Amino acid sequence: xxxxxxxxxxxxxxxxxxxxxxxxxxxxxxxxxxxxxxxxxxxxxxxxxxxxxxxxxxxxxxxxxxxxxxxxxxxxxxxxxxxxxxxxxxxxxxxxxxxxxxxxxxxxxxxxxxxxxxxxxxxxxxxxxxxxxxxxxxxxxxxxxxxxxxxxxxx
Numbered sequence: 001x002x003x004x005x006x007x008x009x010x011x012x013x014x015x016x017x018x019x020x021x022x023x024x025x026x027x028x029x030x031x032x033x034x035x036x037x038x039x040x041x042x043x044x045x046x047x048x049x050x051x052x053x054x055x056x057x058x059x060x061x062x063x064x065x066x067x068x069x070x071x072x073x074x075x076x077x078x079x080x081x082x083x084x085x086x087x088x089x090x091x092x093x094x095x096x097x098x099x100x101x102x103x104x105x106x107x108x109x110x111x112x113x114x115x116x117x118x119x120x121x122x123x124x125x126x127x128x129x130x131x132x133x134x135x136x137x138x139x140x141x142x143x144x145x146x147x148x149x150x151x152x153x154x155x
Contacts, residue, residue, distance in 0.1 A: 004041050011051050026054050074133045075116045
């Protein structure tokens with residue numbers, strides 16, 4: 001068995017699927033991609049990342065402390081959204097950021113984590129967590145990330 005075939009089979013086994021098309025569906029790609037990996041003899045890195053994300057989501061769903069894991073997943077997803085929008089919005093050019101600026105950004109993200117973790121309390125159900133997550137995402141898009149961060153972190 002080739003290395004790529006072993007890697008594909010391991011992905012299938014970990015995600016609990018048998019067919020290439022099912023693997024493709026889990027990774028949100030077209031089914032012919034899996035055949036292309038075999039022809040090339042390599043699974044591209046971007047699909048390895050999608051596999052890792054799919055595997056991690058599956059693990060979060062299966063944890064016995066599911067609400068706790070889901071809570072943290074939503075908190076960090078919101079932080080990732082904010083960081084991504086902040087960076088892509090031109091507010092943060094990381095190529096010119098020095099150590100002090102990085103520490104400031106880290107402090108702001110830490111404060112954001114505390115704020116979001118407090119708001120998305122552990123006693124929320126899965127549905128309520130998802131609804132609050134969607135509401136916060138909408139707030140970010142409506143206000144713009146810089147204004148939303150200023151409002152969130154000044155209170």
